[in-house]
Amino acid sequence: FTLANPYRVVIDLPQVTFALPAGTGDSGRGLVKAFRFGLVMKGGSRIVIDARKPVRIDKSFVLDAAYGQPARLVLDLVATDRESFMRTLAQENKSRPPERKVVSAAPQASSDPRPLIVVDPGHGGIDTGTKGHNGQIEEKTIVLEFALLLRDQLEKSGKYRVAMTRTDDSFIALGDRVEFARERNAALFVSLHADYLSRKEGDAQGATVYTLSENASDAEAPQLADAENKADIIAGIDLSNEPSDVADILVDLARRETKNFSHQFARGLVSEMRSSIRVHQHPLKSAGFRVLRAPDVPSVLVELGYVSNK
Ligand code: ZN
DSSP: ETTTTTTTEEEEEOOOOOOTTTTTSSSSSSTTTEEEEEEEEEEEEEEEEEEEOOOEEEEEEEOOOOOOOOOOEEEEEEEOOOHHHHHHHHHHHHHSSSOOOOSSSOOOOOOSSEEEEEEEEEEEETTTTOOTSSSSSSSSHHHHHHHHHHHHHHHTSSSOOOEESSSSSOOOOOOEEEEHHHHTTTTTTEEEEOOOOOOOOOOOEEEEEEEEOOSSSSSSHHHHHHHHHHHHHHHOOTTTTOOOOOOHHHHHHHHHHHHHHHHHHHHHHHHHHHTTSSSEEEEEEEEEGGGOOOOOOEEEEEEEEEETTT
């Protein structure tokens, strides 16, 4: 199927092990600007093609293996105009089943009185996040390994229950991460990431802790929030039907209280981190991260450090 804003073609497959060299899909030719591929859920993989302009899927068919060549999926894309593209999109939307939800069924209420911390390793599956300075190591892998260690440490303390939004290389939509924490009445949501600066932007180091704000704290913050908010576009999820936030006075009140808790935790975290690791020059920041939008769960996003920095 196709998606608009930006123009994309999405191919859903059963779970596939892609054994392709690093950098495959970074650039394309003709109508194909680039493409990416990976796991979107257990049992389901996806290829997302970025199109240079509106396209139409003219033909798609499978050729059986023959003459020593493997089976082939053939997709013929032709250029079209935006108007016809949008018309096709509307028709496809009518016939396409709704996006399958990855989030598991709502958990049962726990009799364990200890507060629940939701640890959220950023990215995953088709969404690799940023890449290290040599282009090899991916953010999604770094933050998952860190998250598993963090979970073990927290559990060892005996003071908290811990739930993780992912424990393997699966893609989880941003909204599903927020819902995961809300459904479980989490006391705290910690999203883990690692950031990147191109060389001309300097040689930054250290960890940064972000809280949610509509007004970004500095020039760098909104750029980063934009990059982190792109996950759903990367995975080819259509956000056009996503319900808007409930505008309600009670939600507003909860939001204000949650915001205070989030700030309090962020300040505490930074001062704890200072005593053992290097933090960024300005370690407390805020920006419009979608993953921090739960009105009732105090939430922070931790950028562990700059993977662009050796
Ligand atoms: Zn990230």
